[in-house]
Amino acid sequence: MGVLLGDDWRGGIFDGGWRAGSGGTIEVTEPATGAVLGRVGAATPEDVRTAATRAAAAQRGWAATDPTERAAVLRRAGALWEQHAAEVQSWIVRESGAIGVKAATETSTAAQECYEAAALPTHPAGSVLAGEQGRWSFARRRPAGVVSVIAPFNFPLILSIRAVAPALALGNAVLLKPDPRTPVCGGVVLARVFQEAGLPEGLLHVLPGGADVGEAAVTAPEVRVVAFTGSTAAGRRVGALGAEHLKRTHLELGGNNALIVLPGADPALAASAGAFGSFLHQGQICMATGRHLVHESLHDEYVHLLADKARELPVGDPARGEVALGPIIDERQLAHVDRIVRDTVAAGATLAAGGTHEGLFYSPTVLAEVETSMPAWEQEVFGPVAPVLPFSDVDEAVELARATPYGLSLGILGDVGVAMRVADAVPSGIVHVNEQTVSDAANVPFGGVGASGTGGRAGGAEANIEAFTETQWLTVRPGIAPYPF
Missing domain, CATH: 3.40.605.10 (Aldehyde Dehydrogenase; Chain A, domain 1)
Structure with a gap:
């Protein structure tokens, strides 16, 4: 040893x-x-x-x-x-x-x-x-x-x-x-x-x-x-x-953290941020991006870009090669993730990417045409799953982001002035403007509100x-x- x-x-x-x-x-x-x-x-x-x-x-x-x-x-x-x-x-x-x-x-x-x-x-x-x-x-x-x-x-x-x-x-x-x-x-x-x-x-x-x-x-x-x-x-x-x-x-x-993509945001950069927030460490992070709220003008392009990234990310044994995602921690957690994805698709969502697994290796998954009542939107998945929902204006985005018992981390991508208004309106222990939801440092107070x-x-x-x-x-x-x- x-x-x-x-x-x-x-x-x-x-x-x-x-x-x-x-x-x-x-x-x-x-x-x-x-x-x-x-x-x-x-x-x-x-x-x-x-x-x-x-x-x-x-x-x-x-x-x-x-x-x-x-x-x-x-x-x-x-x-x-x-x-x-x-x-x-x-x-x-x-x-x-x-x-x-x-x-x-x-x-x-x-x-x-x-x-x-x-x-x-x-x-x-x-x-x-x-x-x-x-x-x-x-x-x-x-x-x-x-x-x-x-x-x-x-x-x-x-x-x-x-x-x-x-x-x-x-x-x-x-x-x-x-x-x-x-x-x-x-x-x-x-x-x-x-x-x-x-x-x-x-x-x-x-x-x-x-x-x-x-x-x-x-x-x-x-x-x-x-x-x-x-x-x-x-x-x-x-x-x-x-x-x-x-x-x-x-x-x-826990958390069910929102990433809000404002109108005018760069869709490629936003999709990269969203992929990192949802797929890092197989999504097994309390701060993981669990809900992608994307302005309707960017929604279709964002889903396409995010799904492309999900399909390109290598999944495998991190001790034996360069991969982006390793295994889910155990069979019980894998079953939890897979059940939520299957139930969400059965409820009418579209599987834009992923949704499959080999052993404990679950592929990065993107869900489109999601509704707020669906399991992948309502629940903390704790797996590599990215549900995407469009919004029409900032007020709607705020209401959608607030509609959760959790309040751990919030990411807002786009115009800083608008983002600050959103940050003031959504209860959250952590807010990141022009970053995704996963971040930590030894010198900062860390924690959430509500069920977080x-x-x-x-x-x-x-x-x-x-x-x-x-x-x-x-x-x-x-x-x-x-x-x-």
């Missing part, structure tokens, strides 16, 4: 070292071939409770550690992502079915997340308030304590590290539950990087497992904050469980401090106050 991972992780869960999980092992498979890549330990709820107790004990010392020491750990972690990028990228390609460019984006973003987080320990930690009655008054930020991070399969490294890094930097301990389909690049690699970076034992626990492990990571008494990324349905359950147990839950959920989650809670100093610390009111007097009792 590579120089970062070694072999000691195989069959284990992580608590500062590797040990057998109480739930046996989880088989790690390559979706492109079905090959077994290895096995990780399977945690149980009891493992989570043990980890939470140990994490709470370790966190107190970590919070008291000199801020410059915490910052140094994060800087070393950032350098390790860069040093071992090729090895980690190989795992991302094989375990998650990503193409090489997407895998490289994950490792470079992981490094940037750590470098951004390295500035948090020395960031101003509060404010001086107006005093009264002869005392000083402060509002200061304190570590929350133990943070649970529950991450999905689609961007397994980014969607773990963007919560793990700032939470650790701000003096917390972390319980990380990666998706059991991507436990290596979503969990094992983080454990190894932070272990090599000198993170003290007991502060990061990697606990692969199913829904019962996730529930334990929310309900463990020591856990104060939960950062969850996943489907809206699962997020509702996490949010309800968190509310029942009085935990702060930060929920980054609870707002921007990851990225950038202010959002991360808000997410992973508590506000404490502190008063100080020069001497003991006199009281009338």
